[in-house]
Amino acid sequence: MRYINMALSKFEKDMQIIQALDDEPNDVGGLTSADLKAAFDEGGEALKAFLNGVLIPALDTYIARTDNPHAVTKGQVGLGNCDNTADADKPVSAAQLAAIAGVVLGQIPDASLTMAKMAPSVAALFHNRNLLDNWDFRNAVNQRGATSWSNSYGIDRWLLSADNSTATFIAGTGIILNNEFGNCFFTQLFEKSLSINTVYTLSVMLADGSVKSFTHIANGEYSVVDGIFFGIGFGGSSQIAFGPIEGNAITVQAAKLERGSVSTLANDPPADYGEELRKCQRYYETIPGFRFYIGARSPWSIATQTNKIPFKVTKRTIPVVTFEYEKSSNPGVWVAATASHPDTDGFTDYNTAFDCDYVGFGNVVATAEM
Numbered sequence: 001m002r003y004i005n006m007a008l009s010k011f012e013k014d015m016q017i018i019q020a021l022d023d024e025p026n027d028v029g030g031l032t033s034a035d036l037k038a039a040f041d042e043g044g045e046a047l048k049a050f051l052n053g054v055l056i057p058a059l060d061t062y063i064a065r066t067d068n069p070h071a072v073t074k075g076q077v078g079l080g081n082c083d084n085t086a087d088a089d090k091p092v093s094a095a096q097l098a099a100i101a102g103v104v105l106g107q108i109p110d111a112s113l114t115m116a117k118m119a120p121s122v123a124a125l126f127h128n129r130n131l132l133d134n135w136d137f138r139n140a141v142n143q144r145g146a147t148s149w150s151n152s153y154g155i156d157r158w159l160l161s162a163d164n165s166t167a168t169f170i171a172g173t174g175i176i177l178n179n180e181f182g183n184c185f186f187t188q189l190f191e192k193s194l195s196i197n198t199v200y201t202l203s204v205m206l207a208d209g210s211v212k213s214f215t216h217i218a219n220g221e222y223s224v225v226d227g228i229f230f231g232i233g234f235g236g237s238s239q240i241a242f243g244p245i246e247g248n249a250i251t252v253q254a255a256k257l258e259r260g261s262v263s264t265l266a267n268d269p270p271a272d273y274g275e276e277l278r279k280c281q282r283y284y285e286t287i288p289g290f291r292f293y294i295g296a297r298s299p300w301s302i303a304t305q306t307n308k309i310p311f312k313v314t315k316r317t318i319p320v321v322t323f324e325y326e327k328s329s330n331p332g333v334w335v336a337a338t339a340s341h342p343d344t345d346g347f348t349d350y351n352t353a354f355d356c357d358y359v360g361f362g363n364v365v366a367t368a369e370m
Helices: 002-007 009-019 033-064 094-107 115-123 273-280
Strands: 159-161 165-170 174-179 185-189 199-206 211-217 221-225 228-232 239-244 248-259 284-291 301-310 320-327 334-339 346-352 359-367
Touching: 159 165, 174 239, 199 228, 199 239, 211 221, 211 228, 239 248
Parallel strands: none
Antiparallel strands: 159 185, 165 174, 174 248, 185 239, 199 211, 199 248, 221 228, 228 239, 284 359, 301 346, 320 334, 320 359, 334 346
16 A cells, blocks of 8 residues: 555645535636646546556456465365365266166166176177187188088087087078087187186187176186086196087077186187188198199109198198199099198198199198197
């Protein structure tokens, strides 16, 4: 206020002169018109100078201050009523809980929601990596062109180990496993053993979209679930198997082996066929339409390729390379031959136990199955 009073001193003096005048119209207190004008002008200029030079700058400075000049406390503004819980620790709101309940309550018979009951449903929103190769039987890799087989490999990487059972592949549908008598083991073998004391879940998706599963430590355990045999590490720690019990048949769209105790097969998107083919070709590969030339030489005919014939995918081990070819001198008769110097990347030599002349086109098979 000290500075304000100093700035308004001229204004106050002139106002005192004006206020001292009587109310009579002609009473000017002896002042001339010039004196009156000067008093009014000086007061106005003093007021304008104060507003522009003192008051407005002072207000701007005050507004810009951030040091709490009035010492306002958090209690005065009610900060104690604010929720300081971190976002990560905030509880689920009633609206969120109702939305979640709308999704998962249909899977809970008594319609009561608890965290323990909700956990499997929340976990099912995610999916783990599938440890199986060629697991999507609706669009399976089938380099052998198998349609129905028993006690042998059919579609890539899957072995049916049963004499009295059959497996049938129908593209777009899946694998039909029919157990007429005894055991039916649809098996996949692994290069490495399953981890000891690790919990795995093996599951299959049936034709109606339902999922059946079995969870256990990979130590040779097996079980029957709804008429389906499941084995994890069954017959050895480097394989899994499943199949219908005796006298039954099942149609399987897909299968999955994953770590953990919850099946996430139902959440998996369709398999990437190209990726699955590359994985399968580490074990088995066909090269159709290969052109051979073997000179006539008895009892063996041997030809060495100028360039190495590469495989599309490096094999897991040195494969057995065989091929069938048609002799030009005997059309319609196919002769079997074997590569004599294969490695994991390809082959160069082949031989046959027959007298041969020019050979046309044939099919090469490189097998590195387990």
